[in-house]
Amino acid sequence: MAHADPPLPVVETFHSLQGEGIHAGRSAFFIRLGGCSVGCSWCDTKHSWPAEVHPQRPLEQLRAEAEAAAAAGAAFAVITGGEPLEHRLDPLCTTLAAAGLPLHLETSGVGAWSGQFQWISLSPKPHRPPGGEALRRCHELKVVVHEPSDLAFAEAMAAAALERRGPAEPGPALLLQPGWDCPEGQRLAVAFVQAHPHWRLSLQSHKWLGVR
Ligand code: SF4
Numbered sequence: 669m670a671h672a673d674p675p676l677p678v679v680e681t682f683h684s685l686q687g688e689g690i691h692a693g694r695s696a697f698f699i700r701l702g703g704c705s706v707g708c709s710w711c712d713t714k715h716s717w718p719a720e721v722h723p724q725r726p727l728e729q730l731r732a733e734a735e736a737a738a739a740a741g742a743a744f745a746v747i748t749g750g751e752p753l754e755h756r757l758d759p760l761c762t763t764l765a766a767a768g769l770p771l772h773l774e775t776s777g778v779g780a781w782s783g784q785f786q787w788i789s790l791s792p793k794p795h796r797p798p799g800g801e802a803l804r805r806c807h808e809l810k811v812v813v814h815e816p817s818d819l820a821f822a823e824a825m826a827a828a829a830l831e832r833r834g835p836a837e838p839g840p841a842l843l844l845q846p847g848w849d850c851p852e853g854q855r856l857a858v859a860f861v862q863a864h865p866h867w868r869l870s871l872q873s874h875k876w877l878g879v880r
Pocket residue numbers: 704705706707708710711712713714716749750751776793
């Protein structure tokens with residue numbers, strides 16, 4: 669007898685614009701999974717940390733929502749969190765593929781790798797560095813900047829991402845994102861990008877606009 673894939677804890681789903689990274693400004697359907705043990709002090713989604721307080725949602729329900737979002741104009745679906753890699757993502761990816769949207773992942777790269785994605789946004793954290801698989805696979809590397817040591821960490825992560833690829837493989841797009849409401853992070857990130865043109869600035873445009 670066929671059995672359904674296990675449900676996943678979901679904090680929220682919504683159709684908005686991607687606010688950050690290379691795909692900023694594009695129509696996107698978000699699935700925010702519950703559960704994160706990375707513990708960033710400045711995290712803006714701390715409500716997502718305990719997985720058990722969020723409803724377990726069947727994957728087919730999420731597929732139906734993704735299909736509706738695609739019909740309403742979403743260009744891709746973003747699996748975010750929390751830390752999505754704290755769940756085994758293969759069944760979710762397989763189910764969502766039927767909705768016809770490219771799948772994007774937003775992750776800190778902590779945890780065992782799973783799932784198949786067309787775009788991987790890796791936001792590594794100095795206190796819990798990412799695994800090699802995340803560094804090898806990511807399409808963009810997005811480092812949050814609060815203090816000078818974050819810039820050295822960003823360069824170390826960019827080098828580590830290149831080391832894990834073949835000589836003909838392109839490296840990830842390199843992005844510095846000032847911490848929200850952090851003037852020092854803004855100053856550092858802007859000055860660094862000015863002097864290092866292979867990096868670019870990423871802003872949390874959805875927060876500036878006051879949208880999700
Ligand atoms: S990894 Fe993301 S969700 Fe988890 S604590 Fe850090 S910023 Fe928050």
